[in-house]
Amino acid sequence: MTYILYSFISENNHKKLMQEFLLRFPLDFQKKIMSYRRWQDAQLSLLGRILLYKGADNFSKKYKKANVKYNKYKKPYFEEDKIYFNISHSGEIVVCAVTDVSDIGIDIELQCDIQIEDFQLQMTKGEWAKIFTSINKLDSFYGYWTQKEAVIKNSGKGLSVPLKSFEILENVAIIEGKTFFLKEIKLHEKYKCHIATCTLLDETSIKILELDPSNDHAYLS
Numbered sequence: 587m588t589y590i591l592y593s594f595i596s597e598n599n600h601k602k603l604m605q606e607f608l609l610r611f612p613l614d615f616q617k618k619i620m621s622y623r624r625w626q627d628a629q630l631s632l633l634g635r636i637l638l639y640k641g642a643d644n645f646s647k648k649y650k651k652a653n654v655k656y657n658k659y660k661k662p663y664f665e666e667d668k669i670y671f672n673i674s675h676s677g678e679i680v681v682c683a684v685t686d687v688s689d690i691g692i693d694i695e696l697q698c699d700i701q702i703e704d705f706q707l708q709m710t711k712g713e714w715a716k717i718f719t720s721i722n723k724l725d726s727f728y729g730y731w732t733q734k735e736a737v738i739k740n741s742g743k744g745l746s747v748p749l750k751s752f753e754i755l756e757n758v759a760i761i762e763g764k765t766f767f768l769k770e771i772k773l774h775e776k777y778k779c780h781i782a783t784c785t786l787l788d789e790t791s792i793k794i795l796e797l798d799p800s801n802d803h804a805y806l807s
Contacts, residue, residue, distance in 0.1 A: 588685035588787060589644055590692075590771050591637040593797045595629045595678050603629060607636055612653060626678075633680045634673040637797065641684030645669050659744040672739055672781075679777060687791070688784040691740030692771070693732040695778050702727040708734075708749040728778035730754055733768045736782035740766055 608616055615635065622628040635654075642649035645668070654662045662673070671684045677696030702723060706714055713730050720726035737759045738747045752761050757768040759782070767786045771779040771794065781787075 587644070588683065588687060588690070588781075588783075588792045589641045590681065590683050590773075590781070590792060590794045591641045591797060592679055592681040592773055592795075593633050593637060595626055595633065595680070597625060600625050600629050603632060603636075607632060611635060615654075630675040630680045634675060634682055637680065637682035638671055638673060638684065640797065641671065641682055642669060644684070645686055657742055659742060659746060661739065661742045661744065672736075674735075674739075674779075676777065679774065681771075681773065681779060683781050685783070687787065689740055689742070691736040691738070691766075691782040693735035693739060693780060694773070695728050695732050695735075697724060697728050697776060697778055699724065705731070710750055710753040712753055712755075725778070729770070729780070732778050732780040733757075733759070733782070736768065736780045737761065737766045740782040740784070 608619060619628050619632050622631070639650055649664065649669070652664050652666065655665050656662055662671070664671070669684060669686050670689045671682060672690050672692045673680065673682045674692050674694045675681065676694050679694060681692060681694050683690050683692040702717065705727065709717065709730060717723055717726045717730060733754045734749045737752065738744055738749070741747055741761055741764070747761060752759050754768065759766045759768065764784070766782045766784060769781050769783070769787060771781055773779055773794070
């Protein structure tokens with residue numbers, strides 16, 4: 587089963603979230619949260635961790651006490667790899683994917699009005715041709731961008747894998763002989779989101795949950 591949990595930040599709930607949840611996490615994570623100057627950045631990071639443990643509860647309560655580790659490329663993981671997860675945030679939304687199927691990567695982006703030509707060198711010739719000839723170039727660009735980001739996040743090597751070094755073809759990418767399957771996750775009209783898995787997922791095996799920061803019961807179980 588794969589769970590996609592997401593939440594929107596709220597300044598009205600910030601103090602409450604910090605008081606009720608921050609102390610539940612390891613000291614190094616608390617220091618990281620407190621180091622942010624903007625409440626938005628602090629809450630996005632905190633909510634990401636809350637969503638992770640909430641999602642992990644669907645597999646085992648033991649993860650409430652498990653520490654998050656990081657590989658040399660800064661990809662987070664649980665030392666006991668029985669579940670896999672990934673977190674992403676953009677704008678006012680944070681999303682976390684948790685699964686017991688395969689390693690996973692997720693990326694979400696707020697679809698801002700940008701000069702997509704500035705990112706042409708990050709795309710293959712085939713991808714750029716499809717973006718340039720599409721009816722909605724911006725939507726097409728963010729589609730490819732979130733797919734490629736999800737793939738490199740799944741790979742565990744992050745930006746050490748150049749985005750242009752692999753191509754997305756019919757929701758599939760291959761890096762060093764390893765196949766990644768892409769699936770769009772529709773959360774909000776202003777955002778584009780994709781997950782990348784090493785196993786092809788069935789729609790019925792994906793459960794999407796929105797958690798409301800103003801509702802204590804959404805987080806406490």
